[in-house]
């Protein structure tokens with residue numbers, strides 16, 4: 001056992017982006033901070049990796065788009081990190097009456113989008129409903145986003161501050177499935193809207209958990225835009241690392257925290273290799289389930305993770321049966337098997353323990369917006385990356401035989417995608433020298449094993465609404481407080497955590513700093 005004699009102001013457990021954001025705020029305020037990360041690399045779910053070693057391509061291995069990171073955090077910390085707008089919001093291929101076509105939605109509504117809705121639905125009604133629906137939500141997003149970096153309010157106070165009772169009711173009080181069914185009549189349009197309620201969340205459209213997920217997907221930074229991280233997600237981590245070091249944060253990698261004690265004098269932790277550290281306070285930026293185990297307290301209940309992530313390197317983009325230019329189709333979010341009825345069917349199939357035959361999935365091509373993650377040589381040859389996020393593949397489907405389940409899920413994802421491609425995806429995957437193709441598959445169990453996401457839950461645990469509720473958050477001000485005055489939640493599992501936002505890290509740092517001011 002090795003005692004480190006120094007007593008820090010704060011120990012941070014977990015070197016994902018939230019742990020780093022918390023460390024930066026505290027160190028900037030003059031606190032002595034040590035950050036302990038169990039893996040060999042920082043970043044957690046925000047890592048960029050040279051996935052296929054013989055190709056100079058750094059893929060965002062887990063998370064891939066940014067919406068929730070507030071400009072205020074970027075400015076406060078001086079983070080030199082840029083995100084790029086996508087000109088295409090989404091493309092959803094479909095086959096009707098034997099003809100292949102697709103619903104193309106541009107990021108700024110235009111004539112092409114109007115025509116695309118008309119082509120699908122036969123009138124302008126659905127397109128108009130879309131514009132109304134999202135313009136109401138945009139107002140809420142603008143008003144709600146700044147509150148994410150303020151002390152929590154009660155639902156009543158926040159609702160009255162928002163001043164949009166109808167939108168509030170739709171998002172916070174009525175199941176989102178019901179709202180979507182009332183607003184839209186086309187199954188495919190309903191499904192494209194619904195997907196934002198299901199990303200990383202194993203639920204039906206009729207459960208309120210879908211509303212929480214939907215809200216987080218639409219209020220990011222006040223505009224809900226999902227933007228491409230220039231240089232990949234790892235660029236954010238590199239910047240946070242640089243800033244943390246510049247303010248004197250000590251960082252220890254391969255330092256898994258395995259025991260934790262807390263008392264009137266502060267906290268003491270021990271790592272797997274027997275190092276001991278003490279501090280006045282501890283910010284826990286890994287999952288709350290891990291904190292509960294370390295403290296011997298009740299592990300918070302949560303849905304399990306339900307997504308697959310497939311990363312691909314392509315020697316060229318595949319052509320589509322609908323004949324659309326693939327540079328348009330894959331620039332935004334490319335939806336497959338995501339009509340409303342398909343999403344609900346996939347959910348009930350998986351709930352009953354079966355891998356959905358028509359896997360709902362969405363994809364996007366990073367390199368169409370940002371070629372900088374590829375070497376010049378790969379760009380010159382026309383290579384591209386493709387990111388696939390599969391829904392409704394819960395961890396339990398992988399428990400019995402993880403390898404077989406992963407192979408089945410991969411096969412179904414590829415078959416689902418190939419329904420709409422003229423060139424099957426296998427024909428354009430970059431070949432590797434060992435005879436394999438440049439494709440990697442991550443199941444929820446892989447996410448648990450590699451980056452400690454409990455049962456692969458990408459938000460650590462179920463998302464909460466961003467306001468105080470009656471019982472669970474009575475003792476909270478920032479959403480970071482626990483029942484121990486020396487321990488704060490600073491990761492995605494804090495109230496208002498979830499996603500690449502840094503909000504949980506910021507709020508935990510504010511909770512600690514405001515305590516010290518008292």
Ligand SMILES: Cc1cc2nc3c(=O)[nH]c(=O)nc-3n(C[C@H](O)[C@H](O)[C@H](O)COP(=O)(O)OP(=O)(O)OC[C@H]3O[C@@H](n4cnc5c(N)ncnc54)[C@H](O)[C@@H]3O)c2cc1C
Nearest residue numbers: 014016017018038044045063064065257286491492499500
């Ligand atoms: C496949 C996938 C796709 C996603 N896509 C997006 C997306 O496009 N956009 C988006 O906004 N969000 C996305 N998310 C969600 C988002 O990435 C996460 O919610 C967020 O990054 C969590 O950040 P964090 O810093 O709170 O925690 P994490 O990134 O989970 O970091 C926690 C860190 O703690 C470490 N750790 C755990 N236990 C210990 C211990 N005992 N001791 C020391 N260290 C420990 C872990 O190794 C890890 O590095 C995605 C997530 C996944 C997995």
